[in-house]
Amino acid sequence: MTAPRLQTGDDDTVALGTLTQSLGFLIRMSQLRMYDVFCRIFEGLDTSPGEITTLWGIDLNPEVRQGALARVLNIKPAHMTKLVQRLVRSGLVVRRVPPEDRRSVRLSLTPKGLQHLDGLRQTFLSVHTAENIGLTPTESTQLRVLLHKLAFPGAPS
Amino acid sequence: MTAPRLQTGDDDTVALGTLTQSLGFLIRMSQLRMYDVFCRIFEGLDTSPGEITTLWGIDLNPEVRQGALARVLNIKPAHMTKLVQRLVRSGLVVRRVPPEDRRSVRLSLTPKGLQHLDGLRQTFLSVHTAENIGLTPTESTQLRVLLHKLAFPGAPS
DNA sequence: TATTGTTATACTCTATAACTATA
DNA sequence: TATAGTTATAGAGTATAACAATA
Numbered sequence: 250m251t252a253p254r255l256q257t258g259d260d261d262t263v264a265l266g267t268l269t270q271s272l273g274f275l276i277r278m279s280q281l282r283m284y285d286v287f288c289r290i291f292e293g294l295d296t297s298p299g300e301i302t303t304l305w306g307i308d309l310n311p312e313v314r315q316g317a318l319a320r321v322l323n324i325k326p327a328h329m330t331k332l333v334q335r336l337v338r339s340g341l342v343v344r345r346v347p348p349e350d351r352r353s354v355r356l357s358l359t360p361k362g363l364q365h366l367d368g369l370r371q372t373f374l375s376v377h378t379a380e381n382i383g384l385t386p387t388e389s390t391q392l393r394v395l396l397h398k399l400a401f402p403g404a405p406s
Numbered sequence: 407m408t409a410p411r412l413q414t415g416d417d418d419t420v421a422l423g424t425l426t427q428s429l430g431f432l433i434r435m436s437q438l439r440m441y442d443v444f445c446r447i448f449e450g451l452d453t454s455p456g457e458i459t460t461l462w463g464i465d466l467n468p469e470v471r472q473g474a475l476a477r478v479l480n481i482k483p484a485h486m487t488k489l490v491q492r493l494v495r496s497g498l499v500v501r502r503v504p505p506e507d508r509r510s511v512r513l514s515l516t517p518k519g520l521q522h523l524d525g526l527r528q529t530f531l532s533v534h535t536a537e538n539i540g541l542t543p544t545e546s547t548q549l550r551v552l553l554h555k556l557a558f559p560g561a562p563s
Numbered sequence: 564t565a566t567t568g569t570t571a572t573a574c575t576c577t578a579t580a581a582c583t584a585t586a
Numbered sequence: 587t588a589t590a591g592t593t594a595t596a597g598a599g600t601a602t603a604a605c606a607a608t609a
Contacts, residue, residue, distance in 0.1 A: 261474040266466045269558075272534030273440045274459060275550055278557035280437050281480045283430045297598085302431060309423045316567060317418040323438045325600060330569060352567040352608045377429030383559045384552070392552040393432055395545055400435035401426075402540045454575085473590060485576060487592060509585045509590040566609070577598075586589070 286381050290372060299324065301373055303332060304366045307342060307356045315344075315354040341365055443538050447529060456481065458530055460489060461523045464499060464513045472501075472511040498522055 268274055287298060299322075306318050319329035333356065336342040341362030345355045358366065377393070379386055397404070425431055444455060456479075463475050476486035490513065493499040498519030502512045515523065534550070536543055554561070 261471060261477075263463060263470060263474050263478040264466045265463065265478065267531070268459060268462050268466075269554060270534075270550060271531055272539070272546065272550055272553070273444055273455060273530075275553035275557055276433060276437050276440050277455065278480060279553050280433050282557055282559075283433050287430055298430060298434065299599085302425060305425050306420060306422065309421050309425075313420060314418060314567085317420050320418075321420040321422065323435060326568065327570080327601085328599060331598095350567080350609075352606095354568065373430075374424070374428055377427075382429070382556060384555060388552055388555065389429065391548070392556070393427060393429055395541070395549040395552070396429070396432040396436050397426060398541060398545065399539060399549070400432055400439055402439075456576090471590085482577060483591065484578085484593080488575095507586075507590080509583095511591065564609100567607085568605100569607100570603100570605075572602085572604105573600100574602105575598100575600075578596085580594090582593075583591085584589100585591100586587100 283376065283382070286376050290376055290381070294369070294372075296369065299332060300336065301366070301369055303329075303336065304341060304358065304362060305370075305373075307358050308363065308366055311357050312345070312355045313357075315356055318356065336362070440533065440539070443533050447533055447538070451526070451529075453526065456489060457493065458523070458526055460486075460493065461498060461515065461519060462527075462530075464515050465520065465523055468514050469502070469512045470514075472513055475513065493519070 284298075302322055303318065303324070306322060307313055310318070315329060315333060316326060318324075319326050324332065333342060333344065333354075337344060340359060342356055343359055345357070347353060347355055375381065377389055379389065382389070384392065441455075459479055460475065460481070463479060464470055467475070472486060472490060473483060475481075476483050481489065490499060490501065490511075494501060497516055499513055500516055502514070504510060504512055532538065534546055536546065539546070541549065
């Protein structure tokens with residue numbers, strides 16, 4: 250592993266040394282790269298990664314409790330409130346307060362929400378295909394297995 | 407690769423399905439995990455990841471141009487201005503306007519800045535050791551090689 | 564008393580554009 | 587005219603605490 254020297258001009262060569270051996274730094278840089286790819290692919294479509302994952306999570310778990318979904322997706326409750334309000338205003342999601350626990354809020358997709366999600370699914374997964382990120386299919390799979398271990402330490406791999 | 411079912415209660419089991427095959431989602435989740443580890447390890451020390459990488463970059467490239475460093479570290483110029491102001495106020499960094507191009511700003515560490523960085527280096531790299539993230543040394547190395555390819559597509563690996 | 568979700572505040576980081584001073 | 591950095595503004599996301607309704 251060599252330190253990248255990203256030259257932008259003559260004198261503007263900057264060495265990063267052992268910084269590139271920091272897993273945290275590499276993940277941060279990778280995330281910015283992936284976000285760039287995401288923005289390029291989703292240009293025009295008016296959707297954020299958080300919105301897609303939330304819609305996806307609701308589709309997989311109909312009538313999911315808002316707080317439970319927020320916890321699994323690592324979205325803070327206060328932020329989830331705003332995110333859901335936006336999705337409801339857009340007519341993609343409906344909220345329901347169940348009689349058995351009237352403190353809670355349960356979420357489900359509207360037909361429009363499902364349709365919207367279905368149009369986005371393949372595009373969303375295509376963000377990690379070879380032509381978009383420059384890894385071989387083998388490398389991409391290997392990377393996802395390792396990241397899965399890192400992100401979900403308890404889960405079966 | 408199995409979808410993680412992070413149970414938080416009884417009914418609160420949430421499935422994530424093929425969402426966990428999205429590289430972007432996995433990197434996002436991994437980054438949050440790494441940030442948690444970072445915060446735990448750096449608790450009390452009053453330093454952000456961005457400050458450490460900036461100090462590190464200045465140490466490796468004395469008299470580096472502020473804009474060149476910002477570009478390599480993927481920090482926006484406007485944000486870099488504030489970050490540097492903070493470091494200067496803390497007495498860790500000095501700014502110099504060179505006579506050959508009086509528009510530019512060149513950065514270097516003060517003795518205090520170097521001392522501060524030296525105290526942080528090992529701790530910063532330790533964030534990715536096995537006991538902290540739950541990967542074997544082999545897996546950790548493999549992961550860093552793959553992330554390096556992803557984050558720095560052009561660089562020699 | 565504890566829990567679910569909401570509101571409010573503050574702070575970080577990002578995106579963008581307008582601005583200055585240089586070149 | 588273009589570039590380097592700054593300032594200002596708006597927005598997303600986060601952290602935190604206070605709060606209302608409910609259990």
